[in-house]
Amino acid sequence: MASRLLLIGCGNMAGAMLAGWLRAGEDAGRFAVLDPALSGTPDGVRLHRTPEQAAEAGHDAVLLGFKPQQLRALAPTFQPLAGPQVAVHSLLGGITLAQIAAAFPDARAHVRVMPNLASRIGRSPVILAERGLGEAEREQVRLLYDALGFAVWQADETRFDLVTALAGSGPAFVYRFIDALAGAAADLGLDADEATRLATVMVDGAASLAAASDLAPGELAERVASPGGMTREGMDVLDQGDALRRLLTVTLRATADKGAALAREIG
Numbered sequence: 001m002a003s004r005l006l007l008i009g010c011g012n013m014a015g016a017m018l019a020g021w022l023r024a025g026e027d028a029g030r031f032a033v034l035d036p037a038l039s040g041t042p043d044g045v046r047l048h049r050t051p052e053q054a055a056e057a058g059h060d061a062v063l064l065g066f067k068p069q070q071l072r073a074l075a076p077t078f079q080p081l082a083g084p085q086v087a088v089h090s091l092l093g094g095i096t097l098a099q100i101a102a103a104f105p106d107a108r109a110h111v112r113v114m115p116n117l118a119s120r121i122g123r124s125p126v127i128l129a130e131r132g133l134g135e136a137e138r139e140q141v142r143l144l145y146d147a148l149g150f151a152v153w154q155a156d157e158t159r160f161d162l163v164t165a166l167a168g169s170g171p172a173f174v175y176r177f178i179d180a181l182a183g184a185a186a187d188l189g190l191d192a193d194e195a196t197r198l199a200t201v202m203v204d205g206a207a208s209l210a211a212a213s214d215l216a217p218g219e220l221a222e223r224v225a226s227p228g229g230m231t232r233e234g235m236d237v238l239d240q241g242d243a244l245r246r247l248l249t250v251t252l253r254a255t256a257d258k259g260a261a262l263a264r265e266i267g
């Protein structure tokens with residue numbers, strides 16, 4: 001595992017990861033942040049304002065946590081931080097390993113990382129792809145990200161935008177679902193705050209049960225629907241013409257397509 005990791009850009013996502021690592025018991029001294037306007041970092045995590053300051057402190061790996069659209073403009077500034085002793089890890093949605101390698105050609109290895117905001121509580125899937133790591137270091141990198149939940153290598157990088165849509169963007173879709181469910185209940189007469197609280201606790205419990213169960217989600221749904229009971233009536237609405245699945249297929253396709261568009265934009 002990289003012993004000293006420099007997070008370049010520490011907003012919503014990299015900030016959640018940093019909090020997740022500290023929550024998991026990682027030593028704060030392993031981490032440093034380079035972010036010009038960030039208000040502060042957790043205790044023990046050094047905050048650098050300039051690449052020169054960061055270079056002086058030293059590191060074995062950098063984690064790119066800024067926006068994909070910034071890669072082309074920022075890469076020359078950060079190249080001195082990504083020399084032959086350094087591995088470049090990237091959170092940049094849509095940006096391929098080949099593009100990361102082209103932006104940081106001197107680095108000894110490149111890793112594409114796709115977590116989600118549940119990193120903060122150690123419950124994120126983290127999808128990984130790499131170029132240039134040896135066998136032992138691959139396992140060290142997997143363990144680093146496994147501390148944020150569940151890390152797994154994606155051998156076929158052509159699938160990365162799709163797994164990003166599912167696992168990286170996925171929480172946004174779940175939050176929309178919770179909002180819509182609560183909003184619908186409010187429209188039908190429930191107090192709005194109560195509806196949001198019930199919907200959130202319900203989704204948490206249902207997802208945790210699915211994660212802990214040997215049964216597939218489809219089978220669990222069948223177990224909720226008592227024969228001749230209420231639930232089936234609602235499920236029939238979602239299932240009619242595969243309405244929910246079709247909607248989600250379009251949703252994932254649009255999300256994944258944007259990844260490819262961002263990559264084309266960078267060139």
Ligand SMILES: NC(=O)C1=CN([C@@H]2O[C@H](COP(=O)(O)OP(=O)(O)OC[C@H]3O[C@@H](n4cnc5c(N)ncnc54)[C@H](OP(=O)(O)O)[C@@H]3O)[C@@H](O)[C@H]2O)C=CC1
Nearest residue numbers: 009010011012013034035037065066067068091092093168
């Ligand atoms: N949000 C999410 O759930 C996920 C995001 N990602 C990826 O993570 C990356 C960041 O996204 P997100 O965290 O949402 O975005 P944010 O805007 O919250 O974070 C980006 C951070 O980078 C900082 N930054 C901007 N310019 C520089 C610079 N020149 N040097 C150093 N830092 C800089 C920003 O500072 P300032 O605000 O002052 O400009 C900000 O703190 C993206 O590439 C995205 O694809 C991946 C998975 C999930």
Ligand SMILES: O=C(O)[C@@H]1CCC=N1
Nearest residue numbers: 093164165168169170
């Ligand atoms: O919206 C985005 O582009 C990033 C990538 C996955 C989640 N957030």
